Amino acid sequence: MVGVVLRNVTKRWGSFTGVHAVDLVIGDREFVVFLGPSGCGKTTTMRMIAGLEDPSDGEILIGDRVVNDLEPKDRDVAMVFQNYGLYPNLTVYENIRFPLKVRRVDASTHDARVRKAAAMVELGDLLHRRPKELSGGQRQRVALARAIVREPAVFLMDEPLSNLDAKLRVSTRAQIKNLQHELKVTTIYVTHDQIEAMTLADRVVVMNKGRFQQVGTPTEIYDRPANTFVAGFIGSPAMNLMDGAVAAGVFEAPGVRVPGLVGYPDGPATLGFRAEDAEVAAGPGGEIAAPVYSIELLGDATLVSVRVGPALVAARAPKTFRAEIGDPVSFRIGAAGCHVFDSASGERIEPAPAMASPGPARADLGSTMPIGATA
């Protein structure tokens, strides 16, 4: 069993702390995605696991070994980089073979292993080419083949799809998912793209400002965001967030009145709901009533936005819905689709257990994966 364990791992540069004492247990064969905006410390965390950066504090375990003092090559990890990191002077074949060569693996096995790895990423007929004669997608597949040829204990992938165009990104993404399934190797994947995170991950680690915001399955992250950062980062569009106050089970903000929030403490709060959990109707009548700020046709739906105080709030209407900017509309949102966050800390507030509303907000989300639909 080869998992990866982070214990209190911290990275400091002078007075700046890039990663704040993070803890994580990654199971064997698990596909974990570090997701966050640029500069959130996700790549640094991965580089510490690879051994390219030394943690300032804490322990990193791969399998049962503490690897803090091991060189990258002794950690039994393979890494795929955003800019491919291929050896431009070597052919594709030699690129894939490189890890075997420098690790002095028995030379008689090289050819078979290189060809097998190349076949797995469908590179078979490009082996004699040089990297500069390949397209971006092909280069990244060479990098993948070079990572798998050694059969490492852990794969590390640092934004491997970021340099590819949108169409290629989708197909390479599928290829990575399938590869991980075939090879059954623990994989850590860094990205800022939430769709990659949601589609690939067994578990997603959402990071911001050097801290883990939430660790959970894509469904958990989507359905029960732990704080306003996660809520505002995940989903397309991201969750709507409105500042207001809860009083006796009723959330109120300018132009907004959402009753039925049973079990939440009174006081200032941030209310969140997803665009697809609201119903749009022309004219007043819903929990939110305001003039249309913008209307976007997505093809499969129409996105209607209104202003609530400083925030822009969007809801998905059927694709046939039409309105002009300035027309009065209302959004109907049930209390079940609402998430309440502490307005000071941004943390999620669960309703008091005794009066909890039955069931999670939408139990069927995990299978339908709505965020993918808008991509």
Next chain:
Amino acid sequence: MKARTFALFIAPSVVLMILFIALPLASVLVQSFYNTRQVFEVVQVENCTPGFLTSVCTTEERSRPKLDAAGRPVLETTFVGLDTYRLLLQPEAVAQALSAGGGGLPALFNLDFYRALRFTLTFTLLTGPFVIGIGLAVALAVNGIVRSLRGPVIFIMLLPFIITPVIGALSIRWLFIGDGILTVALEWLLGRDLSLFAEGWTLEILMMLYRVWHVAPFAFVVFYAGLQTVDQDTLESAIVDGASRFERLRYVVVPHLMPLIVFVTLINLMDSYRVFEEVIGFSSQAHRISLQYLTYSYLTPDETGNRAISRASASSMLTMIGIVFILIPLLVRTWRDHRVTR
């Protein structure tokens, strides 16, 4: 770019190149086929000394420079074809030296041209690898030190390159000549008397040391610039793939620097084949001369004020042909790379 615009941009440098490179070269080539010398005439001179009864007169023939109406020596230029080259290359003497009992290589190297060629080639081929190697090593070292120290270190490293070549050679000479401090230090270390300027081979080593010291900073700066553009992802891939420091150098850094290494090698070959300052700075004429020095010495007027222009021309043509020959392998390599990468 339009052909006309291109022509306008390129014209000044084409004109200057024709004026300062092509024409002089053609002129030198032509001069090497001609020989110019003073015309002498034989005159009968009668000298009479006062004597008893009759003066004693002797008539003798004497050759003297023919003068023209204005009193200047008359010059005559004749086409001699490759005669001047034969005079320089001395094929008969070479055959003689290399024939059985002819004295072999030592005898060959007694001939001025071959002595100069031997030294020039040794100098060129031995300094090159050291310039490249030391330049690369220093560049790697500087690239590895703390960022704040790099500026001052680079400045200090560049000093030898900034110094005027002859001054640099002189300063090295003064360090080692006679009781120069480094000679004294070496004598103290080795416990024996040294006279580095008395023998050819020690002088030769000093000259090469000087050249490496002088040119390595150039290689260093070029390589250091190249190191800044090494793909960090590739370097880190190699680290994770398990490559040792040396393997990273061999498979990532050196291939990346290869065009620069070829460039520095080309420049260095051309420069060191034209070695000249060292001969002057170290006053090594008695022991070691270079091809370029040979040309220079032909150009120096002899006691009668004559310069051996045609021999100097031939000698410099031979030097140029030598450079072309020595560059061919590298140029072929670059051309092949260029064609592969398109």
